[in-house]
Amino acid sequence: MSKRVVVGLSGGVDSSVAAYLLKEQGYEVIGLFMKNWHDDSVTISDECPWLEDSNDALLVAEKLGIPFQTVDLSAEYKERIVDYMFNEYEKGRTPNPDVLCNREIKFDVFLKIALSLGADYVATGHYCRKKTVEKDGQAVHQLLSGKDPNKDQSYFLCQLSQEQLAKTLFPVGELLKSEVRTIASEQGLITAEKKDSQGLCFIGKVRLPDFLQQKLQPKEGKIVEISAVQDQFKDTTNTFANKQEELDYLAAKYTYTLADGKVVGKHQGAHYYTIGQRKGLAVGGTPEPLFVIDTDVETNTIYTGQGKQHPGLxxxxxxxxxxxxxxxxxxxxxxxxxxxxxxxxxxxxxxxxxxxxxxxxxxxxxxxxxxxxxxxxxxxxxxxxxxxxxxxxxxx
CATH class of the missing domain: 2.40.30.10 (Translation factors)
Incomplete structure (x- = not known):
């Protein structure tokens, strides 16, 4: 009896080839497209990428001769990913929706649906590898980086558990992206030349500030420039009583007040910005570009410094x-x-x-x-x- 695998077909080239490879390896393959968004009150873009993507996924499934269906996970996605993102941004933190989408949606909600369809495994088009070894009589699943150094996606799966890995296959992890594209065109898959999707996991082409602006109200605040030669950046040779003291010191964030720098511009909301960001500040006239070195959502202030090497970064x-x-x-x-x-x-x-x-x-x-x-x-x-x-x- 061949094992059954449900592949998350996203309408991209990687998952298409993953499905093809599994079929070649003798698995019984089912293609499932996850629809994660249809809240028109928060528009993402005028085009509707998920329609095009689900259509491509369907064509790939037809070409491979595997059953295909679409599952609507938008309620779970909104609750577990989108609401979480807004909450994090409001607090002045920068969440990573892709990591969460894998933990909460693809390898939880989606995995459960797959198992309810009698699947032994789920598979995705991620560039990473899984290896199972035995340790003290127990199976231990290892999450290894993908063979393609430019495409390794193990980071996005960093929140997976042993239980989730036990049920997962990564068919393209051993391949280079170029090899994946070659297989897709040799097999006549419609996704062979398709560009890699950017933007939020499965929401499609999103510009984050536009997305956030729909829930977090713009409010004007000051952009402050902090000099690189401020006292707090000077490397003092501290002596620490113990390692804990030293770690606290090294991990501490620099803190700034308005008095530490000079106001160089205005912004529309500190929660739209993230540390290390350069674009979107619209402040000119500095010898080196300004980078965000800190944001304060309480006072709605953005602190910046000149140049990539600014010590505040x-x-x-x-x-x-x-x-x-x-x-x-x-x-x-x-x-x-x-x-x-x-x-x-x-x-x-x-x-x-x-x-x-x-x-x-x-x-x-x-x-x-x-x-x-x-x-x-x-x-x-x-x-x-x-x-x-x-x-x-x-x-x-």
Whole structure:
């Protein structure tokens, strides 16, 4: 009896090829398209990408000769992803909807639907790999980075659990993007030349400020420029009583007041901006472009600094609250007082950086070997041993 796999067909080339490969490997394949959005009160764009995408997904399923249906997950998506995003932005944090969409929608709601259809597995077109090893008589599922270094998407799956991984297949993880496109055109799949989708997971082409503006009211505030030679940026040789004190110091955010800088412009709402952002400030006349180094939603102020190298952008450590720490590999979990050398990243596509984890009663600290630019509250940090992603958490 061949195993049944439900593939999340998104109307893109990666999931199309994933479905083809599974069929070749002898699985019984069912294609499912997730419709995650149809709230017309929050318009995303005049075009309706999901219609076009679901149509492409249908054509691919027909070409491969597999059953196909559309499932409407928009209620769950609105509640678990969109409302969460608005809440986070309102608090001045920058959420990562793609990571959440994987944890909450594709590998939870969608997975449950697949299992109710008698599926043994779900599969997606993600560029990552899964390997299962035995440890102390237990099956342990490893989440490994994809073979294509430019397309590795393991980061987006950093919140998955062992239970979710047990039921998941990643058929394109061993391939390069170019190979995926070649297979698609050899098989005459309509998605072979289709551009990769940008924007929110499954909502289509979205411009974030426009999206946020529909729920978060614009309100004018000041843009303040902070000089790079401020006292608080001077590297003082501090002596710390213990490691905890040093970690607190290294992970602390710089704080600013209006008195620390000069007002250089106006903005329409601090919650539309994120640390490290350069576009959308519309302040000219500075020798180097201005970057956002901090936002204060309480006073509705944006603090900026000149140039990519501005010291206000850089920090050496970050903290993840105890209840926000997630281990993909439960068996490698640190207990209080534990530490571990890892490689870590604080955003998708960032090269992996040398770091050390310290588990304390306050939470998990990640101390980097080199200072990191734009460590952003609300985003996910993920840590790896070799090419295996073993854990992640929300930056506090």
């Amino acid at each position: 850089y920090r050496k450590a970050l903290l993840i609250q105890p209840d926000e720490v997630h281990w993909v590999r439960q068996d490698l979990k640190l207990t209080i007082g534990g530490e571990m050398r890892v490689k870590a990243r604080i955003r998708y596509r960032q090269p992996l950086e040398e770091a050390t984890l310290y588990m304390t009663s306050k939470g998990l600290y990640i101390e980097f070997q080199n200072k990191q630019s734009a460590i952003t509250e609300g985003q996910f940090a993920a840590w790896y041993l070799g090419d295996e992603l073993i854990g992640s958490g929300v930056i506090s």
